[in-house]
Structure formats: C-alpha cells, structure tokens
Amino acid sequence: MTAAGGALTVMFDDAARPEELEAALGHAEDCGLTARVTRGDGWAVLAVPEGADEKMAGDFRGAPHASRVRFISSPYPLASLETTGDHSSFDIRGTLPAGGRLSIGSTAPVVTLIDVGSERGRDESGPRHAADSARRAGGAVWHAGSHGSWGTGASGRVDLLAARDAALECGVALSVGVTDRRALEEAHSIADMFQIEGRDMQNFDLLRALGQVGVPVVLRRGQGATIEEFLLAAEYVLAGGNGRVALCEGAAARPAWGPRFEINALLLLKRLTHLPVIADVSGCSEHNSAIAATACAAIAAGADGVLLPVAGDASYSGGRLAPEQCRASLHDMARVAAAVGRVMNPALPEGEEAPSPPLLVKQKRSRNAKREEPAASAVDVLHRLDGTLADAIRSATEITPKLEVINQKRISPPYQRWLTWLLKPEGDLLVRWTSYKLDRLTVTHNLSYVDFARVDGTVLARLQAEQLNLGELFAASAIDKFGFAFGTGADAGPLDAALREGHLDNALHPYVWRRYIASTSGRVGFLVIEALPTLTWQRLLASVTTREGTKT
Amino acid sequence: MSTASLPSRRVDAGFEVVGVRIASGGPLFVVAGPCSVESFEQYRAAAMAVHSAGADLLRGGAFKPRTSPYAFQGLGQEGLEIMRAVADELSMGVVTEALTVDDVPAITRYADMIQIGARNMANRPLLQAVADAGRPILLKRGMTAPVEELVTAAESLVGFGNEAVAVCERGSRTSEPSLRNTLDITAIAEMKLLSGLPVVVDPSHGTGRTDLVQAAACAGIAAGADGIMVEVHPHPARALSDGFQSLPTEDFTEFMRSVRSIAAAVGRET
Numbered sequence: 001m002t003a004a005g006g007a008l009t010v011m012f013d014d015a016a017r018p019e020e021l022e023a024a025l026g027h028a029e030d031c032g033l034t035a036r037v038t039r040g041d042g043w044a045v046l047a048v049p050e051g052a053d054e055k056m057a058g059d060f061r062g063a064p065h066a067s068r069v070r071f072i073s074s075p076y077p078l079a080s081l082e083t084t085g086d087h088s089s090f091d092i093r094g095t096l097p098a099g100g101r102l103s104i105g106s107t108a109p110v111v112t113l114i115d116v117g118s119e120r121g122r123d124e125s126g127p128r129h130a131a132d133s134a135r136r137a138g139g140a141v142w143h144a145g146s147h148g149s150w151g152t153g154a155s156g157r158v159d160l161l162a163a164r165d166a167a168l169e170c171g172v173a174l175s176v177g178v179t180d181r182r183a184l185e186e187a188h189s190i191a192d193m194f195q196i197e198g199r200d201m202q203n204f205d206l207l208r209a210l211g212q213v214g215v216p217v218v219l220r221r222g223q224g225a226t227i228e229e230f231l232l233a234a235e236y237v238l239a240g241g242n243g244r245v246a247l248c249e250g251a252a253a254r255p256a257w258g259p260r261f262e263i264n265a266l267l268l269l270k271r272l273t274h275l276p277v278i279a280d281v282s283g284c285s286e287h288n289s290a291i292a293a294t295a296c297a298a299i300a301a302g303a304d305g306v307l308l309p310v311a312g313d314a315s316y317s318g319g320r321l322a323p324e325q326c327r328a329s330l331h332d333m334a335r336v337a338a339a340v341g342r343v344m345n346p347a348l349p350e351g352e353e354a355p356s357p358p359l360l361v362k363q364k365r366s367r368n369a370k371r372e373e374p375a376a377s378a379v380d381v382l383h384r385l386d387g388t389l390a391d392a393i394r395s396a397t398e399i400t401p402k403l404e405v406i407n408q409k410r411i412s413p414p415y416q417r418w419l420t421w422l423l424k425p426e427g428d429l430l431v432r433w434t435s436y437k438l439d440r441l442t443v444t445h446n447l448s449y450v451d452f453a454r455v456d457g458t459v460l461a462r463l464q465a466e467q468l469n470l471g472e473l474f475a476a477s478a479i480d481k482f483g484f485a486f487g488t489g490a491d492a493g494p495l496d497a498a499l500r501e502g503h504l505d506n507a508l509h510p511y512v513w514r515r516y517i518a519s520t521s522g523r524v525g526f527l528v529i530e531a532l533p534t535l536t537w538q539r540l541l542a543s544v545t546t547r548e549g550t551k552t
Numbered sequence: 553m554s555t556a557s558l559p560s561r562r563v564d565a566g567f568e569v570v571g572v573r574i575a576s577g578g579p580l581f582v583v584a585g586p587c588s589v590e591s592f593e594q595y596r597a598a599a600m601a602v603h604s605a606g607a608d609l610l611r612g613g614a615f616k617p618r619t620s621p622y623a624f625q626g627l628g629q630e631g632l633e634i635m636r637a638v639a640d641e642l643s644m645g646v647v648t649e650a651l652t653v654d655d656v657p658a659i660t661r662y663a664d665m666i667q668i669g670a671r672n673m674a675n676r677p678l679l680q681a682v683a684d685a686g687r688p689i690l691l692k693r694g695m696t697a698p699v700e701e702l703v704t705a706a707e708s709l710v711g712f713g714n715e716a717v718a719v720c721e722r723g724s725r726t727s728e729p730s731l732r733n734t735l736d737i738t739a740i741a742e743m744k745l746l747s748g749l750p751v752v753v754d755p756s757h758g759t760g761r762t763d764l765v766q767a768a769a770c771a772g773i774a775a776g777a778d779g780i781m782v783e784v785h786p787h788p789a790r791a792l793s794d795g796f797q798s799l800p801t802e803d804f805t806e807f808m809r810s811v812r813s814i815a816a817a818v819g820r821e822t
Contacts, residue, residue, distance in 0.1 A: 224727060226727070226728055226729060226730075227728060227730060228730075256698045257694075257695075257696040257697055257698050257724055257725075258696075258724040258725065258726070258734065258736065259724060259734055259735070259736035259737065259738060259739065260738065261737065261738055262726070262728075262734050262735075263734075263735050263737040263768065263771050264723075264726070264728070264731055264733075264734045264735055264758070264759055264764065264768070265728065265734075267759065267764045267767050267768060267771075268728075268730065268731070268764070270767075271763065271764075281738075284738045285738045285741070285742060287741070287742060287745055289741060289745060290738050290741035290742050290745060291738075293738070293740070293741035293774070293775045293776050294737055294738045294741065294775060296774040296775060296818070297737045297740075297771035297772065297774040297775035298737075298771070299774065300767075300770040300771045300773070300774035300814050301767050301768070301770065301771040301774075302767065332818070335817045335818065335819075336774045336814065336817050336818065338817060339813045339814050339816070339817035340770070340814075397745060399745075438745075438746060439699075439700060439746070440698070440700045441700045441703055441704075441746050510710070510711050533707055534710065534711075535706070535707050535710040535711075535715070535747070535748075535749075536703075536707070536746075536747070536748070
C-alpha cells in the first residue's frame with residue numbers, strides 16, 4: 001500500500017504507559033520512519049510526519065489505549081486540534097497551598113497570571129513585595145520576570161531562590177522567563193513554569209531544550225510572526241516530548257492604528273490547536289479600564305488564562321492596575337467566564353464583592369434623561385465646576401491628562417481693549433497656549449496671560465521655563481479666582497480670535513469656554529481662558545461631580 | 553485607591569432610530585442583514601430571518617465600495633427601494649452606507665441611519681453632507697486610523713450640528729495571511745473612554761471569516777460595545793459580496809442567544 005499523504009497521528013488516552021508509547025515509536029522506526037511522541041497530563045500523541053500508510057494506521061488502531069488515529073494535512077501534527085479532536089489541559093506543578101491544584105486548559109478554570117512591574121524597574125521593591133502584590137491582585141501565577149545568563153549583576157536576572165521563597169510564602173505559582181539553555185538549567189528545578197519571550201519564539205536551540213524538560217512552557221508569539229509560524233514553534237517543544245505547552249498572545253509592538261492585543265489570533269489559535277491559550281493584555285492600552293475590558297473580551301473569546309499587568313508601586317499609573325483594582329476587575333471577568341461556561345482560578349471567595357462599583361455594572365435608565373442643548377448644558381456644568389480642569393478630567397476618566405505647552409511668548413503694549421479691560425496690564429505679558437491631552441486626543445484648548453509686573457518673579461521664571469503648570473499653581477497656592485465668565489464659541493467674541501491665534505489646528509469645533517481672572521494677594525495677575533470641545537466635554541462633564549458655587 | 557471605570561458605567565440619553573435606543577451604556581442593539589442588497593427575494597429572506605431572531609435594525613448596501621472596479625457595485629436606487637419596502641413591512645429601521653455626497657439625498661429619503669464607511673472616515677465633504685442630512689450616523693473607523701482620528705472625525709460630525717453619532721470598530725489591516733482584518737478589541741473600550749459615544753462592533757469585517765464572527769461579537773460585547781453590526785445572508789456561498797464573512801441565516805438565532813448571554817453577564821439590558 002502506498003503512503004496516504006499527510007501526517008499520521010495517534011492519540012492515546014491517559015491509561016497509556018510509557019513502554020506502550022515506546023513500543024509505538026519503535027514500530028514506526030522499524031518501518032524506517034521518523035515518529036515523535038509528546039505527553040501532557042492525561043493524554044499523549046504520536047505523530048509520523050511523513051511516509052506513513054494505511055497499513056501503519058491500521059496497526060496503530062489496534063495498539064493499546066490508542067483512542068483516535070487520523071491522517072491530517074497540518075504542518076504541526078502534534079499541536080493540531082485535528083489530531084486530538086478536543087482541547088487539552090495540563091497541570092502546573094505546584095508551590096500551591098495544601099490541596100491546591102493548578103491546571104490550565106479547556107477543562108480547567110481560567111488561570112490568572114500576574115506580571116508585577118513598576119516605573120523604577122521590576123526588582124526595586126524585592127521579590128517578596130512583588131509576589132505579595134500578585135497575590136493581592138488575585139493571581140494564581142506570579143511572573144517574576146526574565147532570567148537570562150547573558151547579563152551580570154541584577155540586570156536580566158531573577159534572584160531565583162528569593163523568588164521561590166516569596167512565591168511559596170504568598171501561595172502563588174512561580175513563572176520565570178528564560179532566554180537560553182543555561183538560564184533554563186538554572187531555573188529548571190525552581191520555576192513552576194517557564195515563559196518564552198516573543199523574541200525567542202524561533203530560538204530553536206531553546207525550543208529543543210524546552211522539549212526535554214517536564215516543566216510547563218508558556219510560549220509567546222513573536223512580533224510579526226504568523227499564526228502558522230507560532231504553532232510550528234510550539235511543535236518544536238512538543239516534538240521534544242514536552243506536551244505542557246501553552247500559547248500566549250498579546251503585547252506586540254504594532255503601528256498606532258493596529259491592535260497590540262489581537263483577539264483574532266486568539267480566536268484562530270482556539271480553532272487550530274488543542275493547546276491552552278493565554279491572553280496577555282499588558283501593554284494593550286495606556287488606560288487601565290481598557291486593559292480590564294480587553295481581559296473580559298479575551299475570556300469571552302475562549303482564553304484559558306489571562307496575564308494582567310499589576311503595579312508593584314503606588315506611584316505607577318497608566319498601563320498597570322493597582323492590585324486592588326485588578327482584584328475588583330476579576331469579578332467582571334468571572335461573570336464573563338460564567339457566561340461561556342467557565343470559572344476563574346483562583347476563585348474569589350463567596351460573598352466577596354468588588355470594593356467599589358464593579359467595572360461593568362447593571363445600567364439603569366434614567367427616566368428623566370432628556371437631551372438638552374449640548375452647549376447650554378455643557379456651559380451649565382462648567383458653570384458649576386469648582387476646581388481645575390485637570391481634576392475634572394481625572395475624576396471623569398481616571399486618567400491624568402498631560403499638559404502640552406503649544407506656544408508661549410512675551411508681548412508688549414499696546415493691547416486690545418478687551419484685554420486691558422480685564423487685566424489692566426502695566427507692562428509686558430506672558431501669553432501661553434496649552435492643551436490637555438488624553439493620549440493624542442486634545443480635550444482642552446487653554447490660553448492664559450500672566451502680568452510680569454504683578455506676579456512673583458520666581459513663579460514667573462518657572463512659568464517661562466515651562467516648569468510650572470498654571471492649573472497646579474491654582475490648585476496649590478492661595479490664589480483667588482474671580483471674574484468668572486462662561487459661554488459658547490458663538491459668543492466668545494475676541495476670545496475666539498485669541499484662542500485661534502495660538503491653537504493653529506482647526507480643532508476648535510463648537511466649544512464652550514470658561515474665563516476667569518486671578519490674583520495673588522489682591523493683585524490681579526492672571527487671565528485664563530479654557531476652551532472645551534463640546535462633544536468631549538458634554539460627556540466628560542456629565543460624570544463630574546459638580547458643586548454649587550464657584551466663587552472663592 | 554481608584555477603581556478602573558469602564559466607560560459603560562456612564563449612561564447617556566443617546567438617540568433613537570425607529571424606536572431603537574442607541575446609547576453609550578444603553579441596551580444592546582443588533583444591526584443585521586446582508587452586505588449587499590442583491591434582489592427583493594434575497595433581501596427579504598435575510599430580513600425576515602434576522603427580524604424573527606430578534607435583530608433591532610436592518611443593514612444592507614445599495615452603494616458598495618468594492619476594492620475591484622469589476623466587482624458588483626450595488627443596485628443603487630433599486631437597492632434603496634427594496635430595503636425600504638422590506639423594512640416597512642417589518643416596521644424596522646434600516647442602515648445603509650453613503651459613498652458620495654451625491655448619494656446622500658436619495659439615502660436620506662430611504663434610510664433611517666446613514667453609515668459612513670471605513671474608507672470615508674476622513675472624507676470631510678461627505679461627513680458634512682451626511683451630518684446636514686439630519687439622520688443618525690454610524691461612523692466606521694478607518695482600517696488604518698488611530699482611535700484619536702476616529703474620535704476627531706466624530707467630533708467634526710457633532711461640530712457640523714449632528715449629535716446622533718455612533719462609532720464602529722471594524723478591524724485594522726493585519727499581516728496575518730489567514731485573516732482579512734484584525735479586530736482591535738481594546739479600541740472598543742478606548743473609543744468609549746475618549747468619545748463617550750455609543751460604540752458598535754463589526755465582527756464580520758473585524759475577522760473576515762464566518763467561523764470567527766460569533767466569538768468576536770461576544771468579545772466585543774465583553775469589551776463594552778453597545779451594539780453589533782453583522783452580515784447575514786440566506787446563501788453566503790452565492791452572495792455577490794462578502795459571502796466568506798456572512799453568517800448563514802440559520803446560524804443567526806444561535807448568534808443572538810450567544811451575544812445576549814454575554815450582554816447579560818456584563819449587566820446590559822438585551
């Protein structure tokens with residue numbers, strides 16, 4: 001009989017003994033063919049990549065504990081879902097609390113993996129603190145960072161023994177990134193699982209070495225690698241015999257217009273391979289709420305694990321969740337998991353409620369919600385807003401906006417009449433155009449005038465050096481704000497021309513504005529105009545807590 | 553310590569399209585129908601199926617922006633008439649795309665909501681014309697547009713005086729050879745955060761593959777999308793456009809069940 005084409009694959013059930021697998025391998029080799037066996041927990045697969053015929057398939061159908069025999073056309077027969085017909089799972093060996101078992105895969109709960117970092121570098125606060133942050137965040141696995149043997153000192157290396165102790169103490173499993181064979185040997189008896197960075201996805205020497213160990217491997221997709229290349233990399237590890245491989249999608253560097261976490265890759269992987277798939281949502285957004293939302297989406301799409309970025313350091317904001325914030329968002333993930341028939345590991349204690357309103361809450365429709373004139377209501381809210389715009393933006397979005405100085409210059413008299421009327425300047429003025437930005441989105445256009453003659457010299461010097469933000473100045477010191485005025489772009493009059501002079505972009509669509517003059521110790525020295533695009537602010541301001549009265 | 557807030561926590565009044573409320577944080581809405589109107593029979597079969605499965609609004613293309621000049625370009629005026637007749641029969645609203653300023657008056661007569669497609673996201677004259685038409689607008693994100701540019705385009709629609717705007721994530725270009733587009737799931741949450749507008753997920757273009765559409769829609773809802781726009785065809789294999797990413801009508805009931813269960817899990821009215 002001639003070769004049937006494609007790879008011959010044989011799935012064995014969990015009763016298959018090592019010597020039976022050896023015998024199956026031996027049979028293929030006796031026929032002059034190359035075969036590979038890989039073992040997970042409760043399953044084993046043999047593949048003969050080429051040359052097998054129907055007779056050999058028949059022989060394997062009769063082999064003990066062979067549950068499924070197929071010819072398949074996939075280039076990665078050991079990883080292919082066609083081979084097994086069902087998704088697989090494996091155990092992560094445990095530094096777990098007594099009785100705890102940690103598995104990953106379709107029959108196991110969705111595993112929470114936590115990457116702890118801070119602006120000052122991963123190891124600043126020590127492994128004990130990081131492992132504890134992972135535990136408080138609700139993690140089952142703590143990723144302690146990448147361990148490479150190319151560096152010296154702390155850089156590029158994990159203090160493996162300290163990490164081991166910390167993980168044990170905190171009751172989390174320990175994940176360590178390895179970059180080469182030597183690092184692998186050092187971490188081999190210590191880590192509960194290995195993580196392979198995307199840049200090492202095609203480090204074939206490392207992949208072969210990983211095939212020889214029984215430690216679970218989380219393999220990340222390399223930047224720009226196709227799904228097929230990714231699965232072929234996994235096949236390298238499987239072909240070495242290690243069936244405990246999970247694939248990790250996410251956090252690739254991409255152009256500004258494309259996703260950094262590709263949900264489609266996750267969807268494809270779940271349809272192509274039986275191996276567990278982890279969604280790494282760290283780095284997918286600067287906005288923590290979008291990171292949590294992406295994790296929910298990944299679970300809805302079938303992820304077997306989520307890797308979440310947690311801040312080990314309170315000073316860190318944007319792109320990493322505080323441990324408590326992460327734990328609160330797990331409630332939302334658990335609800336989504338339940339809708340797709342899954343649970344989370346670790347399970348949150350019964351009755352534990354999110355400490356503050358959960359991320360996704362039941363929406364109640366306001367019966368009185370009426371559409372008002374946008375400008376009118378935005379002006380109204382603006383009128384009642386007591387505080388700086390930065391605070392208002394932060395309270396609405398929980399993002400600290402960035403202040404960008406667009407332009408500033410020193411101007412001398414004569415001034416336009418409206419300006420002299422408001423500010424009564426005696427000499428030169430500093431004029432400054434700034435914008436608050438959320439990422440690249442401009443949310444305000446500000447314009448301020450500072451009177452050289454009436455403002456403290458130190459303050460002025462810092463303003464000129466762009467070291468000082470007027471908003472901070474107003475928030476921090478004893479400044480009296482008065483002479484408030486509000487309006488829409490339509491009634492801005494000369495302010496409109498003044499704004500447009502510095503904000504050269506034509507983004508000043510219908511806007512609302514607030515204008516005030518301010519003084520330090522009774523001397524009027526500042527004139528500030530804030531212009532807010534109506535659409536953005538209509539919605540931002542709707543969620544800002546406003547207080548009656550703006551006069552101080 | 554602050555808690556991350558998904559923008560869906562904020563509910564605004566939104567707007568209505570033929571009795572269907574479209575609002576950020578509002579009830580889930582589903583816009584379904586074939587990519588193109590091909591004939592009265594084809595459109596009616598698709599519309600009846602999605603209507604009985606619980607879709608809220610109909611979609612359909614009469615003017616089609618096809619990559620190739622030799623591909624089916626849509627039935628034009630006849631397509632509009634077919635959509636209107638079927639929508640009236642079912643008492644549903646219908647959404648269709650305007651390709652050029654010249655199309656806008658006819659579309660305004662026949663459609664309840666006007667779509668600005670991905671290729672026209674930054675087409676200012678078209679944005680102006682559609683905004684002036686006074687119909688609610690569905691603005692799709694360009695396939696290489698950053699989120700901020702979509703928000704700016706939406707701002708300009710509002711600036712032109714039309715506030716009934718929903719934005720739609722429909723996938724970006726990708727280097728993965730087995731995919732047409734790659735759905736930017738994170739952008740859904742970012743679009744809500746930065747614009748506060750209702751956000752729609754288009755899993756059909758977002759994946760370009762029928763077998764991924766349902767799961768992608770579920771992911772979109774879990775990420776906070778307020779609505780779904782999905783292509784459904786009575787005979788995808790015979791479709792004149794986008795058959796490879798259209799759900800067959802017989803799968804649509806299961807699709808609705810599945811997205812509703814996720815919507816319920818994230819606390820949304822369905």
